[in-house]
């Protein structure tokens with residue numbers, strides 16, 4: 001990738017003054033919102049501000065309420081700006097606010113790295129590992145197809161794979177791609193309505209993992225996402241039924257607004273649990289972590305207030321032997337992937353990183369220096385987080401409204417998607 005700035009080791013308050021902040025919305029196959037903060041020195045930083053299906057809410061929050069507060073401020077005062085945007089809004093937390101704060105925070109860390117001439121992982125405290133273990137997504141309309149996909153990822157060098165398969169009697173189960181296309185849930189302008197069947201799913205999921213172990217042995221790490229579909233007692237039953245197949249984790253087994261609900265799952269099973277891609281703050285998982293009700297925390301940089309807040313969350317998790325397992329679906333832009341990988345390279349209590357690949361058009365809009373080798377993603381040594389944006393190319397892809405699906409039960413009642 002082209003390095004767009006010369007490191008400036010002697011930046012002054014004058015050099016660091018924020019002179020411009022632009023919100024860039026682009027849709028190279030899917031929508032992304034990016035914040036670009038420019039300093040008087042010409043050095044700029046990028047932060048991802050994408051909230052799937054609610055992109056323009058964050059863009060407006062940034063444009064109308066955050067950008068006017070940035071101009072003239074010192075880009076080096078990362079902590080103070082974080083506190084200003086969090087406490088100063090009066091209305092704390094929530095996905096829109098915390099995604100907007102994250103975009104500013106990541107852009108400022110990017111600027112700091114460029115000014116110091118250092119990659120982000122170095123600013124955080126340096127390398128703890130050579131590369132970040134990642135998991136890919138295998139899915140299939142049935143068990144056999146999902147197993148073939150797992151095999152394909154193993155051939156490509158993956159050491160960990162998430163597996164989802166179709167559920168008999170369920171027309172569009174979570175995680176299953178339209179044939180010939182990579183999986184992308186936000187497919188239509190208004191939410192697609194899907195119908196869910198818990199008993200059929202509870203029969204199918206253990207059979208999937210029984211087959212995967214039979215076909216691929218025990219060396220591969222296997223993961224599964226329930227995507228909030230079960231009640232706590234149903235989740236406990238599934239976690240128990242999956243024990244023989246030794247999952248790396250079972251994700252979002254039940255909605256976690258009520259954190260104590262996970263106590264029931266823990267009472268019945270030793271299957272490791274992951275949760276938190278929809279969380280925005282340490283307060284969303286305080287009980288889950290303190291009571292050791294989970295093993296992996298999935299809240300990542302873009303939806304959790306940026307590096308400044310996620311670093312606190314990860315330290316708190318580390319005290320309770322909970323490891324990180326950052327969300328990394330395609331709706332998180334390469335800017336988040338770059339920042340997350342630097343974090344993963346440093347964080348002592350790293351577990352795993354989700355890696356759902358972006359298409360070629362997206363990668364062309366966001367030149368980056370991370371690369372996959374032998375089951376792990378490796379960051380480069382470009383100063384900052386190592387991800388840029390080609391604004392001219394981004395401008396060729398106008399925003400296209402797309403929302404996530406919803407789920408109903410067979411009687412028409414709303415369920416969790």
Ligand code: KDG
Nearest residue numbers: 052185225227328329331354
């Ligand atoms: O925007 C929602 C997606 O990121 C989510 O459905 C993907 O659950 C997901 C995962 O684990 O990647």
Ligand code: MG
Nearest residue numbers: 225251252277
């Ligand atoms: Mg998930």
